[in-house]
Amino acid sequence: MRALTDADVRASFVNAEAEELRLIEMPHDFLLVDWDYLDFFAWRDPQTPRRGYVVLEQEGRLCGVLLNTNGPGRTRSGMCNICHTLQPGDQVALFSARRAGERGKRGDSVGTYICADLSCHENVRLAHPLAPNEVRAPGQADMRLDGTRRRMHDFVGRVLSEG
Template sequence: MQPLTEDDVRAAFVNATADELERLVVPMSFVLADWDHLDFFAWPDPRTRGRGYLVVERDGVPTGVVVRAADGGRSRAALCNLCHTMQPGNQVALFTARRAGDAGIRGDGVGTYMCADLGCHENVRLAAPLAPGELRASVDRRIDGTRQRVEAFVERVVGDADA
């Protein structure tokens, strides 16, 4: 990802209300972000339980979405739909995002199961160590797949709002 400022991040959100942007708090890790090695930037809101933020580049332009976790938890193991990492059930949550533009104003949204801490970027890299005979390319494919799935989720949020 290209290096972003806090103002860049705030301007990137396509489905945030003015109040949400005013309350948005970037994490402390923001100033330490190694942008060259980030596929996307995601973090849970430290002030509002269940709210999170996700920023990804679309055609070189940062695009952000506000997501909300559904209440309640799961008791069994679950698979994150973004990083494809198996987690204990309480570490995966259904997150929804209001669609951008008129669709979001009408109440339309999209959802998917994500790591509850929005740590997919790290989780896919910290997954099981390479087995004997496993190639680094398989890890790179997991990383690329995660980035592609995050971009596809954001595309679903943006929908026809770009038109």
Template structure:
């Protein structure tokens, strides 16, 4: 992902009004962000426990959405629909976003189950433990990274689509 300033990040958010965008707290370590490492920028707002933000690159331009989190599930385990990692149920939450355009003005939203702390880009990089005689296939990590990035981009595009 190409480096962005705080102003560029805020300008990329497309499903919130100016007051809501101004109220978003940036991550405490934003100035230390390793942009070459990121497939997308995602964080939970340090000023609001239920708000999160995702910024992706779409056709070379940053696009972002504001997410609202529900309480984490009370199930034993859950799967994130973005990074496809199985996690304890309290670490996966339904995050919804107000749709863009006319649908958003009518109150429509879209949602999916995502890692509650929005750490999908880190979780997908963790290697699964291998069985004693198992060999990790070449390219498997790259496929997981690409899939995670594409699923997040598709989710953001679905939220912002004005059908």
């Protein structure tokens, strides 16, 4: 992902009102982000815990999506629909995003279960412990990264979708 400025990020949101854009809190380590390492940039708002953000390049343009959650709601384990990581239930939350355009103004939204701290990009890079006599397949990490990237792009595509 190319390096972004605060202004780039704020200008990218497709489903946020002017007041919501004004209230966006960038992560505390924003100036230290290793952009070459990321396929998308996601963070929870440090001031408003029920809000999260995802920014990625979609079809050649920068696209930001404002996410809302009521927090973790499960007591058992859950799986993130973006990185396919199985985690304790309190570490996976249902996030919803108001659709872009007229559909969003009418209240239409899409939702999916995502890692509660929006750390999907880091989670797929962690090596899973191997069982005895298990061998890690070459390229397995790359496949997980590609799948995570694709699923996040698909989710943002649903936010942008007119149909």
